[in-house]
Amino acid sequence: MSIKGVERMQKKWLGLSLSLMLAAGIAGCGGNGNNNKSGGAAEGTPGAATASPTASAAAETGEPVQLKYWTDDRHDQEYIKELVNKFNETNGENIQVELTVMSENYAQSVDIAFTSNQAPDILRLKSGNTPEFVKKGYLAPIDGYLTDEIKTKFGSLLIDGVNRFDGKVYSLANTGLTLRLIYNKDLFDKAGIANPPASLQEMVDDAKKITETGKSEGVYGFALNFKSPKSAFDRSMREILSLSGYQGLGFDLETGQFDFAPYSQVIEYFKQMYEDGSILPGAETLDIDPLRAQFAAGKIGMYLSFSTEPGVYQDQFPTEINWAGTLAPTLDGQIKGTSEIVSAGTWLGISAKSAHQDAAWKFMQYMYGDDILKTYHEKGFGIAVVPSIVEQAKNPEIGGMEGFLVGEHDSLWPAVPNVTPEGSTYADAFFKYMLSGGDAKAIAADLNTRYNDALSKAVEKGEVTVTPDPAFDPMKPQGE
């Protein structure tokens, strides 16, 4: 490039800078002028979405009825595939179900599907996403299909805000997940600890002892998958709190308001473990699977997680270590509540946009049959909560499952409203406190303000309803 080239270059440079300035201007003007047009296009979309399900008469013409079934469960996918195939072959009404196992972002995927005319007919529902789905009008009530037999079978498990909203039923229970403290017995023995911790203080002490004994070999007392603090706390804090007598997601069922004060008590112990250096280094960005791999390799003393863990250690991370699941520790060692069985009231639901709701129910009925529910439990994919199934089913034959079975200290809890506050979530805020300190009380107070603000806004918009229950008893969360 000669001098001329350099000049040309500079000219081009100048041109670019000019165009940048201009562009800002253009974008600005366009915004005002075209408001209506853009609004029209945006509102046109839902119209396009509703236009298509009219092609519903296919069933009568002998073509198979195609049903889309979405789930985000992966641990049971082989079994579910089997069931779906069997249904497709035997239903006798030419119904074909296609199972799609979605990856992460399930809720997002469902959102996108419903705004873009690709909604599935049958959805896997979890108690975490069901209220949101109902609120957005994705789900069809199934009351019309419920026979007396079904009502007796599932009747005790129809819970407002979980599977029943405004008196309408949207899903039925199958299994739930219990949560436990999972600990490496060998490491406890080595450190000279006889029993798993009953109180948080013991947990802190045990973690410290295990770390002291094993640090030279890369062994640490405690870990959680803190890459997603919410995922980490919702599998640990939640149980510790509910067993200590408080709702596990920071909601006070007595007052119908958020109250993070109990949460801030528990976090102190986590913080202590972090300061002691008892937590696996790198846990700050740990995903759950690497954590399991490290646990299976005998590098972690304890962590808390769901009843899906035994299956994982049987199939994906076969391990030599002796481990077990046990009730989570509580604030003071006393059990003042019940361990929450999570994701228990819901399993499958039908899309409000489905053109084949009857066929979808047919499939649902098949899936909720006694045999399938029983086998589902026996294979260890979840822990049965339906009373008639609990009576019939054998205990799953998976190592370590004993500790996860539903016992006297487990129960279902009422649903809590899901709100989106401004600013950071409780999990992020408390994780920050755990790592870098601050004023726990102020953090809890700030969270209370922001969450209750968001809650009252949502109530105002009619998106959630809250009924305080002053007589709420954490030992009997569902009343009697």
Next chain:
Amino acid sequence: MIYKWKRLGENSLFLAPSVILTLTLGIYPLIWMLRYMFYDYAGYGEALFTGLDNFSRLLRDTLFWESVRNTFVFAGGKLLLTLPLSLLLAVILNGRLRGSNLLRGIYFMPTVISTAVISVVFYNIFNSYNGMVNTVLMKLHLVSQPVDWLGPKHAMLTVILVAVWGAVGNYMLLFLAGLQSIPQDLYESASIDGANAGRRFWNITLPMLAPVAQMVIMLAIIASLKGYESIMVITEGGPIGKTEVMYLYLYKLLFPVSTGSPVTQQLGYGSAVGFATAVIVGAVTGLYFFFSRKMNKVY
């Protein structure tokens, strides 16, 4: 007359695809954003006009401003490492050097690989309990304890290093292009005049490279402010928000990254954040323009 219409028709025909695509998929989304930043819109149901509410929320949104600060730390760190390194490599490789073609190829390799894919690899080699980086460092006795590369203290450094890894080759090449276009006779005459290499570098190379460098730096600034894919894969902005950059923050308002219960999409607020980020990036580039042009006048 017919001739003129024919020309117009041909022009329109050739420009139409570009114009239509740019209007619908480039400009329309901007207008959409400029509209919805005044609304409370969750992506379904009705959008509620809220005036400037989103902007007052933006002003008190400490998470956003922290992400802005992180963006500048990230971009600054990346630029400070990338630019000198790539310039140095370019200057060396510009000389007649055995194997320079091979080296050029090696340095350039990272730029042909997907950021998302290689970031997954980086997550694995930087983790502190079994990552390769720590294994090597400990075997070489450079450190005695595993370094917590992805912990709150070092995570930013780590994502910067990954970004530098991905960028050096690209800017090296651009600098190389600039260097090769400097006429050789300038150096020759300078040598005859007795200027040593250092002086030749300052007196010839740098000024002659300036126009190219100006553009390269510009591209680098924009790219480093915009990049978030690799951070999204490696740390998701964590731990405790230490690596949250503004475009990642925006992305997470729309598409929560991790599993967990659903979070409502905040399209209205997201629009306001999108607008703010565009203004911030625009302001930085504008400032850079202003000063680099001033520099031009000095020469």
Next chain:
Amino acid sequence: MNESVISKQPGGRPQTVDRTPGTAGRIVTRTVMWLFLLATAVLTLFPLLMTLTGSLKTGAEMMTGGTLFPAKLQFNNYAEAWKQANFARYTWNSAFMSVMVTVGTLLVASMAAYVVDRRDFPGKRIYVTVQASMMFISVGAIVLRPQFDLMVALHLNTTLWGVILILVSAHSSTFFMLQGFFKAIPRELDEAAMVDGSGFIRTFFRIILPLLTPGLGVAGLFAFRHAWNEYILPLVFTMTNPKLQTLTVGLANLRYGSSAAMQIHLMMAGACLSILPMLLAYILANKTFIQVTAGSVKG
């Protein structure tokens, strides 16, 4: 560069019979320089090497970590990734999308660039300005929603065509690159063709475009690279349709196993598979790629 050392070190020990005075110093600098070059090369290649060795380890080996090379080469990983982990489909999706984006981008941008370079028409300045500004305005992920809504309205959201159109719509950098190449083709050629009775369209496709082949090749390679490595757009657009996932999306998704364990060894094998085509393209086109990349910044 090397000569600089000589002049800086005039007092090199005269123990050798070499005619240059600064041999010792020269050797030292050369050594330092080569150490630097090699160290950079090693650091550049290290993650790629880790990917390669990782792809040949067992899952357990990957998870426990700590070793550089696999105990036993698990070539089976590739077969498994290809079949079980759906990489055959991902690769097809990526290839389809990238080829279409490349063809589309080249066509749209070259037609527009040709008209803009050869002819005058009302609004030309505005057009060029808008194209330039599209390269600089960046509002992040917020545009995905309006773009998605548009594709839903056009019923293109259930195929990869939506993603393809959006990627083609971002053709401004290709446009400017090709405009530069058109400048280099003498106008007399067009005129001569026209005199011979060739129409505008025919002249463009039959005479000018073939002459542009090198430029198209490089611009195409850029477009291909961009599309092949694109992550966020296909991620969002294929959320409801896992069958449409591209390699980048499928790969990054493997790092989470919602309830099942992730399979890093397969992920690494997949990463190698996804890197391979770009690496091949790059090695084959190494020279032109680098030269013309360089050329594109010379303006």
